[in-house]
Amino acid sequence: MGEPVQVALSSLTLTDFRNYEQASVAFGARLVALVGDNGSGKTNLLEAVSLLTAGRGLRRAQLDDIRRQGAPAGWSVAARVEGAAGETRIGVGHAPGETGRRVRIDGADARSSEQLLDYMRVLWLLPAMDGLFTGAAGDRRRFLDRLVLAIDPGHGRRVADLEKTLRARNRLLEEGGSAAFLDAVEAQLAPLAVAVGFARRETVALLQARIRQQGDLGLPFPLAGVELAGEFERDCEGVPAYDIEDRYREQLAATRMRDRAAGRTLYGPHRSDLAVRHLAKDMPAALASTGEQKALLIGLVLAHAEVTSQTAGMTPVLLLDEVAAHLDPGRRKALFSRLAELGLQVLMTGTDSQLFVDLPEGSQILKVAQSTISPYMKD
Ligand SMILES: Nc1ncnc2c1ncn2[C@@H]1O[C@H](COP(=O)(O)OP(=O)(O)OP(=O)(O)O)[C@@H](O)[C@H]1O
16 A cells, blocks of 8 residues: 555634634644643634544534634634645534534535545544543543544444434334334344444454554553453454344344333443553553553554554544643653654644654644734744
């Protein structure tokens, strides 16, 4: 496979987006640091970029909550992205009363946000993800689905359809729907479950392979062992897809009473988990120290960025919110040089420009203050 296309945003314009009334920024480098005080709008800027891809963005916010407080009309984010097709103008927006997010590509309305994945893949790490390994399985599953989405653009739609169909089954159970209706819904559910499970397994296998190779790179980030976990996953091991589909349908039909009593479907890929281990210590990631957990997550995201570059043929854009602040200077430097080696565009935030002194030559430091973004000048 050839070299991946290096994808990068060259500009971003925000209109009535969170704390920004109108702000524009030109990105002149792959590694970009955003420096600003607490509450200045750094994460909001990353959120704007995270909305330029399929999904609900890094805060999973309601579309109308994003609109700048007091703004009379809707919000929008417009960007220029350099990639295989040269420069493409992409944009998203929402106005009060509209049901979904509007997506524009080169001046024309796009059918769905999935189309944005043709131009850019985006992944993020946030302070809220510090507890990912110790927290709820649902958060890890969502994180995994985001990893899958960057590699396999159809995954978002499949997961959304799976969730919708599960809700339909749960509603039917609750309302005492007929067996025929339940049969029909379960017949829809089974292939979706198989497709979602299969896409997750593929991504996890690619990550496992990449992480094994990362061992040779000598990076100061511990290697993460990743595995899909859960009853459904266990039952699927070594079973051909068509058998899994049949078995899942049978299982659903046999557990209607139990699921009705529970008020939800208790078995399926919607209950799967991503099990992460600290390989060198041979222990679950949840038992590693806070710093080790952060480093594990960074290692995982670096491996994922490589897998995305290879499988999608384009480098992903990474959003690293307050990641630098938690690393010692040695690890920070190692992270910066690895990001530069991988040719990724990375937008990272911090409250202190000192955090970014070791950025390689040619990186860009921007200052975020009073809802404006400007080149950083030393005081
Ligand atoms: N819809 C909105 N309208 C106006 N302002 C908003 C809206 N939503 C959030 N804000 C404000 O945007 C400001 C910037 O938030 P943001 O999370 O980007 O800060 P930050 O620079 O990342 O700070 P920190 O370093 O504390 O994480 C906050 O003061 C927040 O109250």
